[in-house]
Amino acid sequence: METVIDIQRLSKSFGSHEVLTDIHFSVNKGEVVCIIGSSGSGKSTLLRCVNLLEKPSGGKIIYNGENILDDKHDIHLYRRKLGMVFQQFNLFNNHNVLGNCVIGQMKVLKRSKEEAEQVALKYLKVVGMDRFVNAKPRQLSGGQKQRVAIARALSMEPDVLLFDEPTSALDPEMVGEVLKVMKELAGSGLTMLIVTHEMEFAKEVSDRVVFMDKGVIAEEGSPEQIFNHPTVDRTREFLKRTLQ
Amino acid sequence: MSLEWIIKIIEMYWPMFLRGAGVTLLIASVGTIFGALVGLLAGIIRTIPMPERGAKKALLKVINILLSIYIEFFRGTPMIVQAMVIFYGSAAAFGWDMDPIIAGIVIVSINTGAYMAEIVRGGIISVDQGQYEAAQAIGMNHIQTMLNVVMPQVIRNILPASGNHFIINIKDTAVLSVISITELFFQTKTVAGNNYRYFEAFFIVSIIYFVMTYAVTLILRYFERKLDGPDNYSMVGHKQNNETQVDLAK
Numbered sequence: 001m002e003t004v005i006d007i008q009r010l011s012k013s014f015g016s017h018e019v020l021t022d023i024h025f026s027v028n029k030g031e032v033v034c035i036i037g038s039s040g041s042g043k044s045t046l047l048r049c050v051n052l053l054e055k056p057s058g059g060k061i062i063y064n065g066e067n068i069l070d071d072k073h074d075i076h077l078y079r080r081k082l083g084m085v086f087q088q089f090n091l092f093n094n095h096n097v098l099g100n101c102v103i104g105q106m107k108v109l110k111r112s113k114e115e116a117e118q119v120a121l122k123y124l125k126v127v128g129m130d131r132f133v134n135a136k137p138r139q140l141s142g143g144q145k146q147r148v149a150i151a152r153a154l155s156m157e158p159d160v161l162l163f164d165e166p167t168s169a170l171d172p173e174m175v176g177e178v179l180k181v182m183k184e185l186a187g188s189g190l191t192m193l194i195v196t197h198e199m200e201f202a203k204e205v206s207d208r209v210v211f212m213d214k215g216v217i218a219e220e221g222s223p224e225q226i227f228n229h230p231t232v233d234r235t236r237e238f239l240k241r242t243l244q
Numbered sequence: 245m246s247l248e249w250i251i252k253i254i255e256m257y258w259p260m261f262l263r264g265a266g267v268t269l270l271i272a273s274v275g276t277i278f279g280a281l282v283g284l285l286a287g288i289i290r291t292i293p294m295p296e297r298g299a300k301k302a303l304l305k306v307i308n309i310l311l312s313i314y315i316e317f318f319r320g321t322p323m324i325v326q327a328m329v330i331f332y333g334s335a336a337a338f339g340w341d342m343d344p345i346i347a348g349i350v351i352v353s354i355n356t357g358a359y360m361a362e363i364v365r366g367g368i369i370s371v372d373q374g375q376y377e378a379a380q381a382i383g384m385n386h387i388q389t390m391l392n393v394v395m396p397q398v399i400r401n402i403l404p405a406s407g408n409h410f411i412i413n414i415k416d417t418a419v420l421s422v423i424s425i426t427e428l429f430f431q432t433k434t435v436a437g438n439n440y441r442y443f444e445a446f447f448i449v450s451i452i453y454f455v456m457t458y459a460v461t462l463i464l465r466y467f468e469r470k471l472d473g474p475d476n477y478s479m480v481g482h483k484q485n486n487e488t489q490v491d492l493a494k
Contacts, residue, residue: 053377080383090374094396103392104382135477156382
């Protein structure tokens with residue numbers, strides 16, 4: 001299996017507080033990996049380290065055979081290969097729905113306006129938001145915003161799509177529409193790395209589940225293995241607390 | 245009788261009022277625009293994140309200190325005093341015989357810039373951190389992020405405060421009469437003195453000032469609404485029930 005991102009001995013400290021310790025893990029092409037764990041376990045920080053929104057304190061991130069933490073490496077070139085979907089959506093407030101999906105393609109990928117709009121419409125259709133191209137972010141519900149944010153990330157046609165708790169800021173009745181889109185994407189062969197609190201969802205869509213606790217990967221395996229036969233005590237306790 | 249005098253003064257002196265109003269608008273608008281540019285630049289520089297070390301950090305620190313001195317000094321002294329110091333100071337120190345209108349524009353620009361620097365800084369700080377992160381996450385560099393995402397929002401954020409400052413400038417150019425600029429207040433003093441009719445002349449000019457500032461208010465409201473776009477949006481196409489085929493495998 002082809003490895004897309006390989007993380008080796010990654011660590012991250014905020015001041016003297018170490019939030020990630022000696023993280024080893026990789027994402028393979030076409031794989032859906034869910035990272036679970038309680039709040040403060042470092043899972044969001046790990047995801048933000050993967051696309052360098054947080055600068056790792058140590059270790060390596062190997063992408064296409066190169067360590068992108070080398071000073072000489074252009075991080076903007078690397079970032080355009082990774083899509084990111086945020087908990088708070090972070091749609092560009094000064095652009096409408098179409099503009100959100102087009103601006104990155106035009107400015108970063110240097111696509112023409114026509115091509116960018118075509119690509120954007122294709123992915124807005126995938127998330128069911130193609131009829132809202134003229135709407136501004138403030139006119140949309142949370143679930144609609146998040147679906148547009150997914151289309152924006154897809155429009156860049158990334159190698160990997162990262163999700164940072166994409167449903168945590170949503171009203172309960174809107175969680176379903178976003179998870180439905182994500183399930184469709186997972187089924188389509190897209191490589192996805194998802195930080196989530198939605199255990200049922202993780203169980204259903206993941207090829208692999210990573211359980212994090214206190215800044216380390218405590219256990220890693222197939223959903224069947226993690227959810228039904230966890231071997232580590234901390235995993236068992238966490239699942240007991242969250243699955244009842 | 246006052247009303248007769250008002251009509252008489254308008255009939256006799258309307259070209260002077262008009263010219264005065266023209267000079268006032270010229271100084272206030274050009275001064276506000278230059279001031280806004282100065283403020284934009286100063287505000288952007290003051291929000292550059294401090295580099296961790298090296299010559300860049302030292303340079304940025306020095307520039308920031310100079311900007312602080314500029315902002316605090318020009319916010320902390322009356323414009324009428326600044327006008328005297330700059331106009332007579334430049335004549336005494338460099339022998340410059342500045343055109344009073346140019347001097348007026350310079351003074352208003354410098355003064356407005358000091359206030360606008362703080363307004364812009366506030367506008368930049370108020371843009372959500374998530375907007376920067378989203379722009380960076382799709383691969384934009386710092387300049388692309390600022391141009392395409394952050395600054396358009398900053399401009400929108402600072403528009404009400406800038407309009408406020410434009411209106412203040414229209415009124416405060418009156419103090420520039422101390423350096424003999426023939427703006428509206430200066431002209432009115434002349435008219436009033438010629439006829440010993442102070443109430444009538446200044447009553448007329450109060451109306452002129454109000455018409456100018458209210459017109460500016462209306463124009464700025466129009467721009468704000470234009471920038472915000474329509475409150476409603478139109479849906480495109482028809483609702484489809486068939487599931488779109490997803491095929492993203494590469």
